[in-house]
Amino acid sequence: MRIIDIMTKGVCTVQMDDFVRYVKSLFEEHEFHHLLVVDGGMLQGVISDRDLLKNLSPFYDTPCEQNRDLAILNKRAHQIMSRNPVTVTAETSVKDAFELLIEKRISCLPVVTESGRVAGIVTWKDLIRAAFREVDASCW
Template identity: 55%
Template sequence: MKAIDIMTKDVITVEMDTRLPDVKLLMQQHQFHHLPVVDKGQLIGVISDRDLLRLVSPFIGKVNEQARDLDTLNRAAHQAMTRQPITVKADTDIKEAINWMLKTGISCVPVVDDEHYVIGIITWRDLIAHAKYD
C-alpha cells in the first residue's frame, strides 16, 4: 500500500503569516490536529494543536488576562510551526511513513510532490481508518 492510497487529498493549508487565532479557528471548525504551513504553495512547516497549546496563553479571556497574554495571539504560523517536517511522496510505501511516525514521535506526515507542494497528508487517524485486521 502506498501513501496515495490512504492520504487525505483535500488538504487545507495556511500561509506562513496566518495569525494563530485564525489557525486555531480553522482547526476547531474542521476538527484538525495539524495544518501544513506553506509559502507560495510550497510546504515549509506543520503546525499542530499542541503547538498552539504551548504558545497561546491560557489566561486569554480570563479575569487575570494581561497585555502579554494577548500578545501571544499576534504570532504568525511560521513562529509556531515545526520547520522542515518529515515528508513522503505519493508512491512511498505506507510502512515507511509509519516507521517515520513511530521513530520520531510525530502524528502526521505531509505528502508532497517533487516541487514540495502539498498533495496530501497522512495522520494516525488515517492509519487507523485503513487498518486491516485478520
C-alpha cells in the first residue's frame, strides 16, 4: 500500500506571514491538528495544534489575561512553525511512512511532489487506520 491510497488531499494551508490569530481560528473551526505552511505552493513548515498551545500564554483567555498575553496572536506563522519538515511522496510505502513517524518522533508527514509542492498530508491516525484495514482484511 502506498501513501496515495490513504493521504488526505484537501489540505488546509497558511502562508508564512499569516497571523497566528488566523492560525488559531483555523484550528478552532476545523477538526484537524496540523497546518502546512507554504510560500508560493511550496512547503516551508508545519504548525501543529501543540505548537500553537506551546506558544500561547497560560493566562490567555482567562480573567488574568493582559495585553502581553495577546501578543502571540500578532506573530506570524513562520515564527511558530516547525521548519524543515520530514516529508514523503505519494509513492512512499505505508511501511516506510510508519518507520519515519517512529524514528523522527513526529505525528504527521506532509506529502509533496518532486518539485516540493504540497500534495496532501498523512497522519499517524491515517496510518493506523490503514494498518487496521489490512489486518482486518487478512482475518477474513
